[in-house]
Amino acid sequence: xxxxxxxxxxxxxxxxxxxxxxxxxxxxxxxxxxxxxxxxxxxxxxxxxxxxxxxxxxxxxxxxxxxxxxxxxxxxxxxxxxxxxxxxxxxxxxxxxxxxxxxxxxxxxxxxxxxxxxxxxxxxxxxxxxxxxxxxxxxxxxxxxxxxxxxxxxxxxxxxxxxxxxxxxxxxxxxxxxxxxxxxxxxxxxxxxxxxxxxxxxxxxxxxxxxxxxxxxxxxxxxxxxxxxxxxxxxxxxxxxxxxxxxxxxxxxxxxxxxxxxxxxxxxxxxxxxxxxxxxxxxxxxxxxxxxxxxxxxxxxxxxxxxxxxxx
Ligand SMILES: [Cu+2]
Numbered sequence: 001x002x003x004x005x006x007x008x009x010x011x012x013x014x015x016x017x018x019x020x021x022x023x024x025x026x027x028x029x030x031x032x033x034x035x036x037x038x039x040x041x042x043x044x045x046x047x048x049x050x051x052x053x054x055x056x057x058x059x060x061x062x063x064x065x066x067x068x069x070x071x072x073x074x075x076x077x078x079x080x081x082x083x084x085x086x087x088x089x090x091x092x093x094x095x096x097x098x099x100x101x102x103x104x105x106x107x108x109x110x111x112x113x114x115x116x117x118x119x120x121x122x123x124x125x126x127x128x129x130x131x132x133x134x135x136x137x138x139x140x141x142x143x144x145x146x147x148x149x150x151x152x153x154x155x156x157x158x159x160x161x162x163x164x165x166x167x168x169x170x171x172x173x174x175x176x177x178x179x180x181x182x183x184x185x186x187x188x189x190x191x192x193x194x195x196x197x198x199x200x201x202x203x204x205x206x207x208x209x210x211x212x213x214x215x216x217x218x219x220x221x222x223x224x225x226x227x228x229x230x231x232x233x234x235x236x237x238x239x240x241x242x243x244x245x246x247x248x249x250x251x252x253x254x255x256x257x258x259x260x261x262x263x264x265x266x267x268x269x270x271x272x273x274x275x276x277x278x279x280x281x282x283x284x285x286x287x288x289x290x291x292x293x294x295x296x297x298x299x300x301x302x303x304x305x306x307x308x309x310x311x312x
Contacts, residue, residue: 031076031151033081033082034079034080034082034120036071036081037062037083037086038061038086038095038144039086042056042089043055047175047198048297049300053180053198054180054181055175057141057142058085058128058143060144065144066145066214068204069145069171070203073145075147075148075149076150077120077121077122077150081117081119082116084114084115085108085114086112089142090110091133092109093107093108094106094107095114095116096129097127097128099121099253103115107132122158123157123158124158124253125148126253127146127230127272128144129143134191135269138232139191139234141175143171145230147228155167157226157274157276158249161249161255162247162276163224166225168214168225168228169202169227171202171230171232172239173199174200174233174235176234177197177298179191179194194234197293197296197299198298200304205297205305206295206302209306210308216307217307217310219277219309221311225276226249226274226275226276227246227275228272229265230272231267231271231272236268237266237291238265239264239287239288240263240290241277242285243281243309244263244281245262245280246263246265246275247261250272250273252272253272277309282311282312284311285309287306288306289305
């Protein structure tokens with residue numbers, strides 16, 4: 001198994017999530033070299049209401065991200081990571097990740113490539129994006145998650161942090177179709193006017209979220225399930241749980257000092273929030289953004305950032 005492939009559902013491989021296997025397989029601590037090729041490119045995507053939008057994406061030529069995302073990374077602390085970005089969009093971009101120092105902070109011009117190297121930092125959840133074009137890169141889709149697992153092979157959200165039985169990564173994002181058409185037509189767009197009308201978890205909108213193993217949160221009663229929320233959109237995501245209370249473990253890799261059991265977890269723009277969900281009962285419950293338009297597709301309900309959790 002390539003290490004980058006196990007960002008897919010579950011912890012110990014793609015067979016994990018639905019098999020009922022609850023024992024994690026510890027991985028040996030040995031720093032590896034991880035080479036990744038990302039192509040930043042335009043792509044037309046069909047929305048739930050049939051509308052085709054011009055979007056941008058980072059496409060990982062050697063793998064895929066969770067759900068319908070075209071990129072995502074899972075590495076281990078200390079790994080040497082080399083990300084080569086080929087830029088096929090119409091303007092310069094700069095690959096960046098909060099909390100990670102890169103070998104270069106230079107941009108990539110259209111039509112060229114650049115390699116960004118770094119040593120995988122402390123265990124936790126990170127987001128990479130373009131930080132050259134204000135919020136436009138992210139709002140057009142140039143973003144992806146990076147999960148760093150502890151070097152000791154344990155299943156903890158951070159060193160000394162809470163253990164988990166299984167984990168999910170949920171990248172929340174949105175599109176404002178006026179921005180998409182402005183970029184498609186070479187026009188400018190004032191992000192102060194940004195108001196999205198399409199919403200996603202891992203690039204999927206409900207009901208597709210309920211049939212993908214990376215967004216159908218499958219759990220066992222008595223387990224502690226980690227959910228890594230990554231806000232790759234341009235609005236706030238107040239993630240609301242039915243049926244369960246959860247504990248925030250970290251916000252942007254900083255451990256939460258006063259943990260209060262919550263049924264709604266605010267995930268701000270650019271923020272990664274890791275939570276632990278103690279599975280206290282069986283059943284099927286929704287998990288959704290509490291921003292009401294966020295569970296629609298251009299006003300059609302139910303759609304958007306609506307996720308189902310299923311516990312047995
Ligand atoms: Cu609700």
